[in-house]
Amino acid sequence: VSARVVTLLTDYGPHSEHVGALHAVLVAADPEIVRVDFAHDIPLGDIRFGAVVLARLALGLAQAVHLAVVDPGVGSGRRALAVRLAGGGCLVGPDNGLLGPVAVALGAVRAVELPVNPGRAATFDGRDVFAPAAARLARGEDLERLGTPVNPAGITQVRVPRPATSPGVLKAEILGCDRFGNVQLAARSEDARAAGLVTGLSAEVTGPGGRGAAVVARTFGDAARGLLVVYLDSHGYVAVAENLGDAAARLGARAGGALTVAVTPAPAP
């Protein structure tokens, strides 16, 4: 049954007609396909954040067909791909980096380049190229029937800069922010450990447009009101939040900017 699950991730906007068009293609191909909307609020054209979100959500549905379209280069030279994964699942989307992390995480074993009809509209490959391919895979068609074999090791990767750590200091790039104003960093638990960010310490957080006092803690409610919280989020990333507040607004955080967490020395006794 799991072969009939198709997940969707785009930057098309929640409940927009573009999302509806993808669903319509899938249902027209087979109303029995189980459709799962992963996310449609990816910031416009933010391939890197889309790739990160796709990789972590796909882990829970490793046998599904994952249809992902964050594609600012639609109609230009980037390849359109369909990929078979080690666990039985598939990926379908543009080869612009979006599929890179999930291809590594779930193991790309075969890949084909999807043909693009030069006579068609050039601006909606999600509807015209990717969704039809996802529907065919969900119905059990062989990957090789969909296009020309290419090397699965050649799938484009997004570049996520490594954080810089020194004793008591972590400097990392901002991956993205959510509706709660939680700021997710391109840093993971091992980076927090390397910087000595231990639960209970005080810290100062400096973002692109603001700064604030913080505590390193396990969850939001562990901080007094008004304090920022530096924590390991539910995906294993270092994140900054404000309990009942909006850390992203307070720090002027935006994807691609840098954020520094510096442990605050205890006051002299």
Place this chain on the structure above:
Amino acid sequence: VSARVVTLLTDYGPHSEHVGALHAVLVAADPEIVRVDFAHDIPLGDIRFGAVVLARLALGLAQAVHLAVVDPGVGSGRRALAVRLAGGGCLVGPDNGLLGPVAVALGAVRAVELPVNPGRAATFDGRDVFAPAAARLARGEDLERLGTPVNPAGITQVRVPRPATSPGVLKAEILGCDRFGNVQLAARSEDARAAGLVTGLSAEVTGPGGRGAAVVARTFGDAARGLLVVYLDSHGYVAVAENLGDAAARLGARAGGALTVAVTPAPAP
């Protein structure tokens, strides 16, 4: 069949990855589960409005499993609950008031406290605690297998202040506003009757940030353009709207603020 329906209500944001993560858990457990998104645009952390919306939507699907997460205290001391309802349905969510009105409306007959793994991430109980419990209930598992029995009469209630009425005047708290700028009050038809708000009367409405002339009417189009409309909404609440306008903006309405409707004396003959 109805036992396999799971509804979802959160403040995670429309088509956000957090919503996608809940769906992924349900589908991974059983792709045959029928998923119904009740709402994901509940204002951030607004437990009371989430509770009101959940209670009225759940009435139409009394045998479903209702998964609800508006949970500003995630990771703190509040209990995680699963509840069996008189009509065969279930509730799953935090015991912070969100489940209170629906537990009363549909009759909570048994309840268990869900165990929380202290080693897990502390910030996404929706994915890690509540959605897995909802999936197990949807698949027919016994409530008692999910946790420790607790008293179903002890489910936390939200407090909704009672409106104040006097002849010709209704003063009530604002429960919430929708995309149309319609303002919903914590007052019901009997309160409107007690204040003598009868269809056809003129009134003045005063909100936290503005005021306007109104008519008491049955629907939006019953008022001349530019006039506010005081009406009984489709859920039985007193509400204020502006035909083809945005009453919430005009009145500066926000959840928790107060709003007064005062009948305007007819001009002397």
Place this chain on the structure above:
Amino acid sequence: VSARVVTLLTDYGPHSEHVGALHAVLVAADPEIVRVDFAHDIPLGDIRFGAVVLARLALGLAQAVHLAVVDPGVGSGRRALAVRLAGGGCLVGPDNGLLGPVAVALGAVRAVELPVNPGRAATFDGRDVFAPAAARLARGEDLERLGTPVNPAGITQVRVPRPATSPGVLKAEILGCDRFGNVQLAARSEDARAAGLVTGLSAEVTGPGGRGAAVVARTFGDAARGLLVVYLDSHGYVAVAENLGDAAARLGARAGGALTVAVTPAPAP
């Protein structure tokens, strides 16, 4: 199987409780109904844009029941309709123009006026009148059992003004804008041809609140950064975009405003 597909299009807002209420009605009637959200972000009360979007998305699911509610006149005199289409599908919604283009495109063969219970709430016909009718049609009930037969040729049409063309100039009304800032015009490929807008030409685009240099091209990436792109969109409409930018903001575009594309003379040699 396709008779069990119900599509939904509204201006209720993404993942709002109003959308949830429609889904709840459908699932309560029959959990096996396959539900497809076409769009819920139609600008508030924009009947014309809703009608255009509905018509193009419905083409791909011609046998489905299409439930559409953009209904600023709810509770007023406009009729509530259910319509049988030539290909086997159905339409359900207010007779305010929203159903006009799709009724023409897919061929309305029979229609009934749905009864409206005068005792019910007057503000949520989507939940109380239209969704129940859609559910009954999806379950195979005869159209004639739902209401009183009316002339299918009398379905209200929206008026979309024709563009004005002269050599090198296209002036058209703005139908709508999407999340990407792409501006869709009430003009189609034949209008672009009539105005001589040929791929590769330079042009100036003037909108209600701004102007910019453009190229006539096939897709976004065909323009240098900062240039606008005039193109034929994936639905066959003339549209204006900015590669990696927001054309709607730059041109001050809003539905109902006018936009002019004028071919720029080549500089004298």
